[in-house]
Amino acid sequence: MKNINRIARNTCTGCLACEYVCPANAICHKTDKFGFFYPEVSERICIDCGWCLAYCPSESVDFPLIEAECYAANWRNETYNQQSTSGGVFAAIAKMFLSKKGVVYGAAASLEMDEGYSVEHQEIENQEQIYLLQGSKYVQSSMDRALPKIGQRLKEERDVLFCGTPCQVAAVKRIFHGSDHLYTLDLVCHGVPSQQMLKDYISMIEKKNRGKVVKIEFRDKKKGWESVEGTIWIQRNNSVEELPFESFFSSYYGLFMRGETYRESCYSCQYASADRVGDITIGDFWGIEETNPDIAEKLDKKYGISVCIVNSEKGKQMMEQATMLTRVHVQLQDAQIHSQNLNEPSKHSPLRQAVLSAYSEGGWEAVDRVYLKHVGLKSYVNNRWYRMLKKIKDSILKSQEYPNLRGRA
Ligand SMILES: Cc1cc2nc3c(=O)[nH]c(=O)nc-3n(C[C@H](O)[C@H](O)[C@H](O)COP(=O)(O)OP(=O)(O)OC[C@H]3O[C@@H](n4cnc5c(N)ncnc54)[C@H](O)[C@@H]3O)c2cc1C
Ligand code: SF4
Numbered sequence: 001m002k003n004i005n006r007i008a009r010n011t012c013t014g015c016l017a018c019e020y021v022c023p024a025n026a027i028c029h030k031t032d033k034f035g036f037f038y039p040e041v042s043e044r045i046c047i048d049c050g051w052c053l054a055y056c057p058s059e060s061v062d063f064p065l066i067e068a069e070c071y072a073a074n075w076r077n078e079t080y081n082q083q084s085t086s087g088g089v090f091a092a093i094a095k096m097f098l099s100k101k102g103v104v105y106g107a108a109a110s111l112e113m114d115e116g117y118s119v120e121h122q123e124i125e126n127q128e129q130i131y132l133l134q135g136s137k138y139v140q141s142s143m144d145r146a147l148p149k150i151g152q153r154l155k156e157e158r159d160v161l162f163c164g165t166p167c168q169v170a171a172v173k174r175i176f177h178g179s180d181h182l183y184t185l186d187l188v189c190h191g192v193p194s195q196q197m198l199k200d201y202i203s204m205i206e207k208k209n210r211g212k213v214v215k216i217e218f219r220d221k222k223k224g225w226e227s228v229e230g231t232i233w234i235q236r237n238n239s240v241e242e243l244p245f246e247s248f249f250s251s252y253y254g255l256f257m258r259g260e261t262y263r264e265s266c267y268s269c270q271y272a273s274a275d276r277v278g279d280i281t282i283g284d285f286w287g288i289e290e291t292n293p294d295i296a297e298k299l300d301k302k303y304g305i306s307v308c309i310v311n312s313e314k315g316k317q318m319m320e321q322a323t324m325l326t327r328v329h330v331q332l333q334d335a336q337i338h339s340q341n342l343n344e345p346s347k348h349s350p351l352r353q354a355v356l357s358a359y360s361e362g363g364w365e366a367v368d369r370v371y372l373k374h375v376g377l378k379s380y381v382n383n384r385w386y387r388m389l390k391k392i393k394d395s396i397l398k399s400q401e402y403p404n405l406r407g408r409a
């Protein structure tokens with residue numbers, strides 16, 4: 001039968017386009033032992049129409065066809081900037097979009113007592129809700145509840161802005177192809193672990209710390225845009241304590257940054273290049289102080305600096321209307337120098353196999369042991385000492401470093 005059962009597992013991104021378009025409801029998705037979801041076709045129900053294959057972005061991608069323009073940009077708005085991971089470009093475009101009565105879709109996190117931490121694409125309709133979608137969540141977000149709503153909005157002829165990983169953008173564009181009302185932002189993306197992995201990690205942290213995780217930030221701007229460090233807030237008795245969430249000490253974050261725990265398709269991602277799928281591509285402008293030092297100074301790294309690649313006429317239109325952005329034209333090649341995923345997909349090391357085996361045999365606790373062994377007990381202890389000294393130094397300098405703008409999250 002001509003259906004998506006023939007798609008190689010390592011190219012399926014789990015975008016759910018096939019399930020959404022199947023006219024016979026023959027497709028549902030199931031999670032594998034690592035928590036990644038994959039579609040499954042019931043051959044009994046399948047009517048052999050071939051729609052799922054026609055819509056599957058892994059079969060072919062529609063890249064916009066104009067010459068890309070590249071910018072370094074940020075939005076130095078005190079209210080919005082610190083909640084953004086990079087330069088706040090998403091928030092600026094979302095705000096512009098909402099002011100014109102459009103709706104915006106992006107990944108929002110929730111921490112329900114019963115269900116634990118989850119990330120899913122949600123709609124917002126007013127500017128007070130932008131903070132819900134701001135900030136990177138380093139995990140695959142689910143799209144199943146958002147897709148029908150996007151379809152409904154487009155039918156109502158409302159303008160829809162969708163922001164997500166390139167594979168999600170490709171799916172949305174494919175499903176709602178031809179809609180003049182659909183606008184997209186794709187992220188420079190190096191890959192996603194599953195939500196099950198993150199939930200299991202959180203359970204381990206709760207057990208070790210005898211408390212309840214109440215909030216997570218993957219990139220905490222208070223620590224500086226380039227720090228790639230976050231914070232976990234844990235409640236014990238009646239007080240809430242901050243735990244560092246960073247790549248050296250956290251097995252989840254460390255394995256994420258090292259590229260060992262992504263979905264299989266991320267290692268051959270067809271979107272990891274300078275040819276982009278969204279109307280505008282946004283990411284961190286890593287290395288700008290080396291490639292364009294004058295621009296880095298002008299934009300001020302304290303606020304984060306984003307790379308924005310404008311890939312279509314709709315992208316140009318959005319960029320022109322987001323007048324609150326400070327933006328400077330740069331060469332795309334400059335942005336590519338320090339951004340691996342604008343050139344090629346992420347790679348993993350042999351550690352991935354050890355991690356996945358440990359996970360399927362002993363859960364995240366086993367992964368944690370593998371990680372600790374990998375980073376080495378001696379350097380782990382040395383780094384703890386180093387971090388304690390750094391914390392003391394930072395707390396002395398903190399008040400001068402960055403105004404405290406947080407307060408809504
Ligand atoms: C999994 C992941 C990997 C990334 N890898 C890189 C990288 O290697 N290099 C790089 O330059 N930039 C990367 N980014 C993008 C970068 O971290 C910023 O998200 C981007 O620069 C936008 O920043 P901002 O300040 O404009 O907006 P922000 O407010 O930081 O971004 C918000 C937008 O990101 C979307 N988003 C957040 N988490 C997810 C998610 N899990 N799935 C889908 N969409 C999500 C939200 O929908 C929202 O629209 C990654 C982002 C994610 C989510
Ligand atoms: S890539 Fe998307 S459309 Fe294709 S098989 Fe996987 S989930 Fe279905």
Ligand code: SF4
Nearest residue numbers: 166167189191266269
């Ligand atoms: S690396 Fe590619 S396949 Fe993986 S989540 Fe990102 S865009 Fe999707």
